[in-house]
Amino acid sequence: DGGITQSPKYLFRKEGQNVTLSCEQNLNHDAMYWYRQDPGQGLRLIYYSQIVNDFQKGDIAEGYSVSREKKESFPLTVTSAQKNPTAFYLCASSTALTVGELFFGEGSRLTVL
């Protein structure tokens, strides 16, 4: 089945450690996104990419980094510079940046101890 796979589903890390969240899609979508969701909040855009080897900062990019070396993959690294990293992270993709719906993965819940 086509879809978006995020891993791990749950992750615990100590403060000061970098963490990389995986996002893989087999939908042949050009655009991919990372959102952060906190309780009672909407989804806030961290980074997005519309093509391989290109990505742009979203509204809350500080403390995060991404790469887009392959069309299918858009990993997110939560660095130690992110002051409040505990959150639910959602990866999404769409056929193109300007068109249509977002398809979301099941999310990764990061807890920093």
Next chain:
Amino acid sequence: GQQVMQIPQYQHVQEGEDFTTYCNSSTTLSNIQWYKQRPGGHPVFLIQLVKSGEVKKQKRLTFQFGEAKKNSSLHITATQTTDVGTYFCAGIKGSNYKLTFGKGTLLTVNP
């Protein structure tokens, strides 16, 4: 920056009652999308509205896009327990490709 305000934040209804959530933008939107997120789940696309004054229906759900393309609503007729979840609106302004989400409305339904 572009903001999308959504009200109410929470809504509790008895099964069979109607439910409406409203979305307002400070700027004109080129289109608006609606998503549903079940508890513990991920957002799932419901619909996209593009035209001024557009109204679309999906069974018991009715979606409207305002004439000025600054507001939208989602109305559910005769709620069921399966409607439980958080409903998000998300808008795009012009050539700004970033989809901005409202904070969502959490709907709970008492059977």
